[in-house]
Amino acid sequence: MHFLKPTIPILFSTLALMSSCAKRQENLTPADERLVPVYTELVLFSEEYKSPASSLDSTTYQHQVDSILTKNGLTRERFFDQIRTLAQTPLVYQQFTEKVRKDLERRKPKVPS
Helix, strand or coil, rough: CHHHHHHHHHHHHHHHHHHHHHHCCCCCCCHHHHHHHHHHHHHHHHHHHHHHCCCCCHHHHHHHHHHHHHHCCCCCHHHHHHHHHHHCCCHHHHHHHHHHHHHHHHCCCCCCC
């Protein structure tokens, strides 16, 4: 029986991990929702940077990206970790990208026809 003692904590850890994996997220969490405007702002800023009229250099661009993330309480690592986590659940990621699309439509200036 003594040989089983080290395996008991491993067994409990494995069961806890398996039960947490079994509960798949099906909807965006409030934390996920807070990423939508940040992601949208980064997309819009990226488009501005890529514009032929842009006078930003890559160093300024990187600094501004960090500034956007910092003002939203994020680091690059945390932001990308959260996006990677979202992408692991297709349904949730689809909800996220749909909200970003709607936010982009709302924020982009309307071009007169």
